[in-house]
Amino acid sequence: MATRMEPALMREERAQMVEILHVDTERSGDLYKTANNVEKYESEKLLRVFFNRCCIRYGGVERHWDGDGGYAFFPDEAKHQKGAAVRAAEDFIKGLPSLIKQITTEVGWKHFPLRLRIKAHRGEVFIAPDSGLDTADPRNLDDFLKREEKFAPRTNELFITQQLFSELDQATKANFSLFLRLVNARSLHTALYRRKRIPIANQTHPNRLDGKVSTLRQEDWEYLCEEIEAQILAHTACNQITKGMISLLNGTSPVHKQPAITSGSLMTLVLDALYSYLQLTSGDCQIRLCYWQEVKRHGRRVLSVSRRYPDGGRAERRKRVFPIEDQQWKVCQCFQTKRFIVTSDVASARYDQKWLDFDKGQKSKSRRLDSAMQIPVYCERSDGERSVKAVLSLDVDKPDMFLDANIHLWRERLVGFLVYLALAEELRTQEKL
Numbered sequence: 001m002a003t004r005m006e007p008a009l010m011r012e013e014r015a016q017m018v019e020i021l022h023v024d025t026e027r028s029g030d031l032y033k034t035a036n037n038v039e040k041y042e043s044e045k046l047l048r049v050f051f052n053r054c055c056i057r058y059g060g061v062e063r064h065w066d067g068d069g070g071y072a073f074f075p076d077e078a079k080h081q082k083g084a085a086v087r088a089a090e091d092f093i094k095g096l097p098s099l100i101k102q103i104t105t106e107v108g109w110k111h112f113p114l115r116l117r118i119k120a121h122r123g124e125v126f127i128a129p130d131s132g133l134d135t136a137d138p139r140n141l142d143d144f145l146k147r148e149e150k151f152a153p154r155t156n157e158l159f160i161t162q163q164l165f166s167e168l169d170q171a172t173k174a175n176f177s178l179f180l181r182l183v184n185a186r187s188l189h190t191a192l193y194r195r196k197r198i199p200i201a202n203q204t205h206p207n208r209l210d211g212k213v214s215t216l217r218q219e220d221w222e223y224l225c226e227e228i229e230a231q232i233l234a235h236t237a238c239n240q241i242t243k244g245m246i247s248l249l250n251g252t253s254p255v256h257k258q259p260a261i262t263s264g265s266l267m268t269l270v271l272d273a274l275y276s277y278l279q280l281t282s283g284d285c286q287i288r289l290c291y292w293q294e295v296k297r298h299g300r301r302v303l304s305v306s307r308r309y310p311d312g313g314r315a316e317r318r319k320r321v322f323p324i325e326d327q328q329w330k331v332c333q334c335f336q337t338k339r340f341i342v343t344s345d346v347a348s349a350r351y352d353q354k355w356l357d358f359d360k361g362q363k364s365k366s367r368r369l370d371s372a373m374q375i376p377v378y379c380e381r382s383d384g385e386r387s388v389k390a391v392l393s394l395d396v397d398k399p400d401m402f403l404d405a406n407i408h409l410w411r412e413r414l415v416g417f418l419v420y421l422a423l424a425e426e427l428r429t430q431e432k433l
Contacts, residue, residue: 019085024069026115058084117152122164143188158195177348197400238416244269263428275309290393334374341374368397389425
């Protein structure tokens with residue numbers, strides 16, 4: 001396919017420095033388990049065509065394709081020069097939602113959970129007239145290509161090696177964060193960098209259209225649909241909380257003079273609904289929720305975990321307690337500053353010593369704590385001051401799920417839940433009197 005469009009540089013029989021962009025379908029056997037041969041062919045053909053289109057745009061050329069994945073070379077001497085593989089990969093990832101829609105439409109599937117491992121490297125390769133005869137030192141090609149999970153540990157995200165990262169300009173480097181200091185793959189030993197997620201411009205928010213519908217791009221429409229769906233689900237979840245409160249009011253309390261709605265019963269309603277909402281709106285991410293309340297222990301004000309979703313094993317059930325003034329912890333920072341605290345990329349924050357784990361378990365591969373956000377739960381006093389009562393802590397197994405630039409969106413999404421939690425905290429205060 002691509003050989004007819006190869007630049008002259010790719011037809012020369014000599015060693016060249018090239019950037020290598022490699023994509024591979026994750027668990028393709030499971031993905032196509034129920035597909036017939038024609039459906040699988042059509043799907044893989046569309047994937048290949050799209051990959052080639054992105055590569056050709058930046059001077060790249062496909063050198064190998066094997067059904068569900070392949071790789072392309074970007075010669076250093078091509079007109080697009082260094083960073084071309086990164087730009088091609090960015091276009092590829094940006095267009096994945098549209099590609100998936102095209103595949104489902106043309107093949108006739110309702111759902112197509114395409115997950116790709118996407119990685120880029122740089123090394124010297126001897127280019128042969130026949131791409132099957134290309135040769136290179138293993139650290140420049142084979143050891144990189146054959147280790148998909150090592151060099152692309154997350155799907156549908158771009159990872160690049162130190163060899164490519166070091167050649168990028170400063171503006172492009174700023175779009176990457178260090179993911180692993182060292183990856184060992186036989187002869188290839190390198191650091192690994194991950195492409196950060198860049199938020200879509202805020203002016204496309206549903207409440208800020210201002211009649212500019214005609215100027216919206218495809219990605220703007222997709223973003224709008226996602227936000228509108230999230231807001232509808234949030235309203236639905238809050239309605240369920242209200243219905244639960246009415247049900248409690250209509251019931252009878254077994255204890256004489258005990259109120260029908262207690263802080264504990266309301267908190268259960270709210271956090272159950274909130275966790276269900278977050279699961280629905282987080283796609284295939286695994287999300288965790290912890291609710292920290294202010295309590296007094298031995299005369300000191302501390303934050304203690306009162307609820308946790310999902311409820312883990314014995315290690316997860318143990319109580320964590322931190323003095324409120326201990327600012328090394330994000331939850332304490334949130335409580336003291338009365339504002340959202342976002343850690344978009346926990347792995348990078350660890351390297352920069354801006355994140356401290358509670359214990360070794362938070363670093364484990366099975367835990368996969370990649371992005372986190374702490375949210376203050378407060379009541380406004382008559383003088384307008386905020387009295388913080390608790391902290392809602394969220395984390396997911398996807399880097400950049402939470403971004404500083406998107407705090408306003410999360411605030412708008414969660415405002416109903418936060419109001420109910422503030423009410424529960426007021427009830428808790430009254431119950432102590």
